[in-house]
Amino acid sequence: MVESAVVVGTGLIGTSIALALRQRGVDVALSDRDPAALRLACDLGAGRRLGTGPAGPADVAVIAVPPSAVPAALREAQERGLARVYTDVASVKASVVERAAALGCDLAGYVPGHPMGGRERQGPGAARADLFLGRSWALCPTARTAPEAVKTVTVLAELCGADPLVVDEAAHDRAVALVSHAPHAVSAAVAARLLDGDTTALALAGQGVRDMTRIAGGDPRLWREILGHNAGPVAEVLERVAADLAAAAAALRSGDPGPVDDLLERGRAGHARLPGKRGAASTPDYAVLSVVVPDEPGALGRLFAAAAEAGVNIEDVRIDHSPGLPLGVAQLSVAPRVQQTLAQALTRGGWSVHR
């Protein structure tokens, strides 16, 4: 049912969708107003330029541009007749749908969507075909959306390895305020405090603060839009977080352990409610080897060369490095079946390897 697709906006999300579709044999045509983003997406094998190859409407067009650009891009795509069915990926839904309707977009063939996979990096260079594996993908059909269109976008989400979830747009916006947008603002607030830290404080930073502030590294222009388009629901969550923090701070000042205990217990219980296991089960199950790497030119090159010599493909790499320390830790993600081979080869080569 989805054999051809158009992706408008070849940034992180558009290119990741395109790569996933290409892996499933879908013909993908790409467009972006930024020629460099389009060229890189094509070079990565995400598809062909729109306007080359087979003509005629595709089965589906994905509008993968910033939220405020979606309504106009959707209308233009519909006017050009790029596809039979249209969807978008914007992180907010109600305001986007409202403006699309006001612009006169055809709502029958439009399924507002939002894949819940992402990264704190932008652009096609950060795209990954597996970005949506095991993730939810919200579909927010309006009263005017044709059921056939919903079926098509359901297939699109499944081709990307995601779990489609139909939810109305207001409920979607409230939900993502809680699980994505307010957490982003809180992460930014914690990260902003790091500007107060001296080099000693920053040298003591461990994995906890890195986990907590990872998403604060996202593009402020995009996040300004997302928070602004979902202002009411996000403000409501932030007010509750602020109240919890104010109560905890007051209790710490007065020496009353009750409110702090209460916050920590509720925090633990809230975290346990996240359906992490379901997602984890269907995301690629890579084994991770931690390798101590000296902070010197060429060290990483030697490590990758040693892996290549052992015939092992590194699926992902993450490097943790505390400023001021002469060492870092490279976390190498590899297929579980080659974990042992790589660990032995690196150990033989004198690397300090930890599982």
Ligand SMILES: NC(=O)C1=CN([C@@H]2O[C@H](COP(=O)(O)OP(=O)(O)OC[C@H]3O[C@@H](n4cnc5c(N)ncnc54)[C@H](O)[C@@H]3O)[C@@H](O)[C@H]2O)C=CC1
């Ligand atoms: N970054 C993330 O983790 C996630 C983002 N989203 C949503 O995905 C959408 C795209 O975000 P990213 O891919 O992260 O941003 P990005 O900045 O990586 O890519 C956006 C691309 O859209 C292009 N663009 C902008 N206006 C355009 C227009 N009118 N016509 C054609 N191309 C246009 C830009 O040149 C850029 O290449 C946003 O609506 C965002 O809310 C959804 C899930 C996760």
Ligand SMILES: O=C(O)C(=O)Cc1ccc(O)cc1
């Ligand atoms: O970086 C992450 O872990 C995310 O979960 C990113 C993300 C950002 C924006 C969205 O609308 C959806 C997901």
